[in-house]
Amino acid sequence: MARLSDLQEWEREHLLHLRDQAPRFTSQPWVDGPPLAQRRVALISTAGLHRREDRPFSGGAGATEYRVIPQDAAAGDLVMSHVSVNFDRAGFRRDAELVFPLTRLKELAADGEIGSVAAFHYSFMGAPFPPTRFEPKAREVAGLLKRDGVDAAVLLPV
Amino acid sequence: MSAVGHYLEDEGIPTAGISLVREHSEVMRPPRALWVPFMLGRPLGAPNSPQFQRTVLRAVLALFERPSGPVLEDFPHDAPASAELPPDDDGSGEACPVLFGRPRTAGAPGLADALQEEIAQLRPWHDLGARRRGGSGVGISGLSPEQAGAFVAAFLGATPPANPRPGQPLGQTLKFAVDDLRAFYEEAAAVQPGELSAAALQRWFYLETVVGEVLRAARQAALAGPDESVRLVAERSLVPRAMLQSAAG
Numbered sequence: 001m002a003r004l005s006d007l008q009e010w011e012r013e014h015l016l017h018l019r020d021q022a023p024r025f026t027s028q029p030w031v032d033g034p035p036l037a038q039r040r041v042a043l044i045s046t047a048g049l050h051r052r053e054d055r056p057f058s059g060g061a062g063a064t065e066y067r068v069i070p071q072d073a074a075a076g077d078l079v080m081s082h083v084s085v086n087f088d089r090a091g092f093r094r095d096a097e098l099v100f101p102l103t104r105l106k107e108l109a110a111d112g113e114i115g116s117v118a119a120f121h122y123s124f125m126g127a128p129f130p131p132t133r134f135e136p137k138a139r140e141v142a143g144l145l146k147r148d149g150v151d152a153a154v155l156l157p158v
Numbered sequence: 159m160s161a162v163g164h165y166l167e168d169e170g171i172p173t174a175g176i177s178l179v180r181e182h183s184e185v186m187r188p189p190r191a192l193w194v195p196f197m198l199g200r201p202l203g204a205p206n207s208p209q210f211q212r213t214v215l216r217a218v219l220a221l222f223e224r225p226s227g228p229v230l231e232d233f234p235h236d237a238p239a240s241a242e243l244p245p246d247d248d249g250s251g252e253a254c255p256v257l258f259g260r261p262r263t264a265g266a267p268g269l270a271d272a273l274q275e276e277i278a279q280l281r282p283w284h285d286l287g288a289r290r291r292g293g294s295g296v297g298i299s300g301l302s303p304e305q306a307g308a309f310v311a312a313f314l315g316a317t318p319p320a321n322p323r324p325g326q327p328l329g330q331t332l333k334f335a336v337d338d339l340r341a342f343y344e345e346a347a348a349v350q351p352g353e354l355s356a357a358a359l360q361r362w363f364y365l366e367t368v369v370g371e372v373l374r375a376a377r378q379a380a381l382a383g384p385d386e387s388v389r390l391v392a393e394r395s396l397v398p399r400a401m402l403q404s405a406a407g
Contacts, residue, residue, distance in 0.1 A: 003195055004181060008400060019181045022160075028228060029167040030189050036222050044162060044173075056298040058330055059390075076293020081337060085398045088199030088356040093287075093295060093344040095205035104202075104211050114219065124162060131161030138162045142169030152222050154215070155163045155175030155188075158199045 011086070023132050034115075039152040041109075042118035042145055043069075046126030047092075047099050047158040048082030056081035057125040064128050064137050069121040075103070083127045087158050099158060118150045126157055160186035174221040176201045176214070177230070187228045190221035194233040197356065203237035210238050269372055270311035276368045277303050280346040287349035295341040299323070299334035303342040306335040307369065313376040318383055329387030332380070333395055339369055364401035373397055374405055 004012045033039055048057045050067035056079075057063065069078070075096035080089060091098045102121065109117045122141050124134065145153060160183060163173040167189050174190035177183040178198055183191045194214065196203045202211040214233065221229055284303075288294035299306055300323060310332065312319035321328045343363050347354060354362070364370040373396055380392035397405075 004179070010399060010403075015179055016181065019179075019185055022182060022185055024185065025164055025187070027168070028187060028189070029164065030227055031167055031170055031172045033172045033222060036219055039172075039222065041219070044166070046162065052293075052297045056334055058326065074292055076288070076291050078293075079295045079298050079341070081298045081334065083333070083395055085395055086198070086400075088197050088360075089340070090344050090348070090354075090356045090359045091200045091205040093341065094291075094348045096291075097208070097211055098200055098202045098205045101202050101211055101215055104208065104215050107208075107212065108215065108219070113216070134162050135165050138165035139169055141162075142166045142171050145166070145171050146169075151172055152219070153163070153166055153171050153173045154218055155160075155173055156201045157176060157178050158201060 018129070021130065023130055033151040036114055036152070037112060038115045040116045040118055040149050041105060041114050041152045041154060042148065042150045043100060043102060043105065043121040043156060044141070044153050045100050045121075045123040045156045045158075047123060047156070048080050048125035048127075049078050049100055049123040050081065051077050052079050057083065059083060059127075063125060064134050066122045066124050066137055066141055069100070069102075069123060071102070071117055071119050071121070073102070075100075082125050082158065100156065105154075114152070118145070118148050120144065120148055160188040160191070163188045172222060174218050176218055180230070180232075183230050187230075189227045190224065190229045192218045192221060192231050192233055196237050199356075200237065207238055210235075269314065269368065269375065270308065272368045273307045273311050273372050274304060277307050277342070280343060283346035283349050284342050287345040290349060291345065294345060296338045296345070299331065299338045301335055301338065303339060306338045306342075307372075309335050310339065310369075310376055311372050313379050313383075313388075314372070318380075318385055318388060327387035328385050329389070329391035332388055333391045336373065336396055343367065343369060360398065360401065361404070364397055365405055370401075374402075 004015060051073055054067050078096050080092060097103055105117050108114050163175050167173045175188055177191040177193040180193040202214050204210055217233055296303060301309060309319055309322060321331050323331045340363060344359060347359055377392045377396045380388045
């Protein structure tokens with residue numbers, strides 16, 4: 001479905017426009033780590049997710065903020081306040097794991113496939129353009145992940 | 159998403175991400191990306207499919223074991239179909255969630271009353287869905303669905319309604335109220351018998367319900383209104399572009 005050839009023409013053109021306007025990074029950082037079974041894993045979403053009691057995402061200067069989702073957050077407490085209406089939300093209504101697979105991650109930890117699940121996970125709202133606007137807040141989250149001992153961050157778009 | 163990953167990796171955090179648009183990952187070149195052939199909004203493929211979701215998650219995590227990069231790999235499986243329609247079906251032939259009648263009269267007051275009636279009809283389904291889901295996604299506006307419906311319908315009047323959340327722009331309150339209404343309707347529909355496709359649910363909400371009619375009418379009124387924040391939301395974020403085209407066609 002997310003093959004461009006399957007999308008409507010206006011959506012295909014929009015996504016290709018974003019591709020053409022996207023920044024090209026001159027560096028390509030690469031960080032090694034221990035075997036997967038020893039890694040501490042965090043989820044980083046750009047779905048505009050947060051706990052019900054958190055401030056919703058909004059446009060303007062606050063659009064690149066992030067929200068913290070603790071490991072013990074219940075799926076039923078997660079809400080989505082992404083500004084875009086042009087992606088499916090019906091699946092998330094049925095099952096939050098489709099967008100934010102925290103339970104799946106805990107299952108893999110219980111099976112020993114990963115080392116552990118991070119204490120805190122994070123969500124951005126992936127709408128601001130150009131995406132280089134995320135740099136300050138992304139670097140801030142990196143500091144928080146380090147303090148949590150995370151050495152594997154799984155990035156989940158919508 | 160690729161940019162966030164770039165900065166995290168640059169700060170020393172290894173990253174691996176799902177890519178929903180391969181063409182974007184090709185130019186952004188994140189360290190590790192798994193392209194998946196799923197619809198936008200569904201990075202793990204399918205709801206209520208734990209085994210498939212685990213397979214996708216394992217495939218992303220496996221990228222951490224690669225010795226060098228950047229890595230852009232294709233996930234080899236389509237999302238399981240379950241009871242949903244094929245992705246190239248727009249859902250127009252599917253049975254819609256049940257709504258028993260639409261008592262209404264022409265004009266804005268009639269639409270506002272009909273919207274309250276529609277919300278009342280869906281309330282038991284929604285509350286059942288919320289119990290099964292372990293919670294409801296409704297709640298970002300701070301308004302109940304009934305209050306959100308009345309607020310949105312008030313945009314059909316001669317003057318925009320007062321902002322029930324004066325600490326934020328009126329357009330922002332409108333957007334959150336609409337998001338809550340959509341969550342309420344979709345959660346109600348999700349628990350009814352039969353599993354509708356994403357496309358069918360979208361058509362139902364925007365084109366076949368009273369709330370969809372209210373939204374399209376409110377959008378038109380808001381575009382001509384005096385508040386810039388409302389005009390901006392109406393232009394970009396009230397009704398998906400595909401649904402506007404369908405309604406016009």
